Amino acid sequence: MAVINTRKRGTKWEYRFESAKIDGKRKHISKSGFRTKKEALEAGAKALAEYNQSGLTFIPKDISMHDYLDYWYEEHCVLNLKYNTLVNYKAHIEKFLKPAFGKYKLSALSSASIQSFINDLKKQGYSKSHTIGIKSTLSASLEYAVEPLNFITFNPCKNVKNPKFEKQPEKRFVISNDDFNRIINRFPPDNIFYTPLMIGYHAGLRISETFALTWEDIDFENKTISINKSTVKRYKDTKNQKEPLGWFFQTTKTKSSVRTIKIGDTLIKALKLARKKQIENKLFYGEFYTRIYQENKIDEKSNEIKKIIEINSNVDISLDEIEMICVKENGEYVSTDSFKYCSRVINHSLKIDFNYHSLRHTHATILIESGANIKDVQTRLGHNSIETTLDIYTHNTERMENETINIFEQAIK
Structure with missing residues (x-):
């Protein structure tokens, strides 16, 4: 085991310890400039601990969740994730995960404590998507601690169950042809919002x-x-x-x-x-x-x-x-921020339930109701998988229900 030695050089102190041999030759790590022998020893002990951890400034089994979440965010998230994901992860970390788990050691985190935390989020009135989003952030951080870091041997989030939520209808508005014409009349071709409205709808x-x-x-x-x-x-x-x-x-x-x-x-x-x-x-x-x-x-x-x-x-x-x-x-x-004014006018002045995504949803609904090939719709919308298209857009509409019963009536005649 390496021993920390100190020596005084002029008016300053230096620490020094032996490192691994390179090409069979003895090597040392040293640093000088400390005012006292005590300062040199303390700095040397810290440097030796970091050396024994291959450059880490902490011992994995002793790191707190507070410090580990910062480490994971800087060493993994910042380098690999998109900006909007970083914003969401940072909000989850600072508002929820650090207050709940920050004072505990990473190695001490258990499935039971996480399950209680997730259940409390529901009790506090957070939505299903928000609750699962926070859990996913925590799970992603712990999965990274398992592999590739090997700081812990198992991700305790894997045993945590999502609480049961009552299914809430998603706010996906289908804009009728009459309502879209009202919108376009309010924002005609000489208006800055006419073109983005037409692109979204068409x-x-x-x-x-x-x-x-x-x-x-x-x-x-x-x-x-x-x-x-x-x-x-x-x-x-x-x-x-x-x-x-x-x-x-x-x-x-x-x-x-x-x-x-x-x-x-x-x-x-x-x-x-x-x-x-x-x-x-x-x-x-x-x-x-x-x-x-x-x-x-x-x-x-x-x-x-x-x-x-x-x-x-x-x-x-x-x-x-x-x-x-x-x-x-x-x-x-003209940015997406500017378009918020257009949305407010449509919702409050025209009394039409609206957000920009409703134009996309309307476009897909019209295609599917009219018999468009679902694979073509998937490609057109840019969905990663056809399951996404099927889950979101092949919902029952009144027109679909009428067509279904008409098919049956024709079949039994």
């Missing part, structure tokens, strides 16, 4: 996909839209989200979300009108038209990301200019 895109579209993604000749990115609002601190860094392009929700889909003449006509108007506005405003660029940045995973930059003057800069579809008359970017 193409079924997610809101983050719609507001990431550029004119390069539209093929007017072949009547297609290419979905290859989405937008996200990033913050300096993922915990409190008080200091926004701006809007960024990010990858789509899943690999299957990258797709090119056909669109009909109605949407083509709307997009051509928007394109024509945008070109006219650019000429009218001239140098005062806001140009949008993308700036390459490095994120917390050391990956290259692209920030959306707006410059409201015609200056020569070394960035790639991009032509966003969703912009104001003067060229300023």
Whole structure:
């Protein structure tokens, strides 16, 4: 076992201990600059413990859940997960997991204590999705402690049962044809929300996909839209989200979300009108038209990301200019945050139950009710698996029920 030695060099103290031989030669680890012998010994003991743990600054069996959750977040989550997932995990860690388990050792966590915690979340009124989401975050952290870290031998979350929740109807609104016409009358072609509304209804895109579209993604000749990115609002601190860094392009929700889909003449006509108007506005405003660029940045995973930059003057800069579809008359970017106003008007003024996702849901429902191939619908929506499409969109509607009984009546005649 290595022994910590100290010696005084001038007015300062140094610690020193022997490390493993390299190429058969003895090696030492040392550091000087300490005011007293005691300080040198304490620092040497800490350095030796870290050396014996292959560089870890803690002993795995003694680490607290508070410190382990921070370690897992920084060493795994930040390097491997998408920004929105990081935000959710950080909220779960700080608001729920640290207060409940932070003071205990990682090695002491039991299935019983976790089960009690999960049951309490339900008793406090948290929803099924929120409760299971928190549990999933905890389970993911403990699974990482099992493999690849080998800090613990078993994930105690695996034995924890989800409490029974009464099934709540999901808020998935189908917009009738009459209601959509009312919406479009309220937000006509000269309104900044007309184009994103038409894209959602006629193409079924997610809101983050719609507001990431550029004119390069539209093929007017072949009547297609290419979905290859989405937008996200990033913050300096993922915990409190008080200091926004701006809007960024990010990858789509899943690999299957990258797709090119056909669109009909109605949407083509709307997009051509928007394109024509945008070109006219650019000429009218001239140098005062806001140009949008993308700036390459490095994120917390050391990956290259692209920030959306707006410059409201015609200056020569070394960035790639991009032509966003969703912009104001003067060229300023229209974001998903801006669309919240449109949603409020539809809900409160027009009295229509609405969120942007309801346009996607309506698009899929119309296709399925009209007999579209379910595999084609899956591809069109960018779902990772056909089970997702079947679970969400093949619900019973009044039209489906009527068709079912009509089929039966015809069969027995």
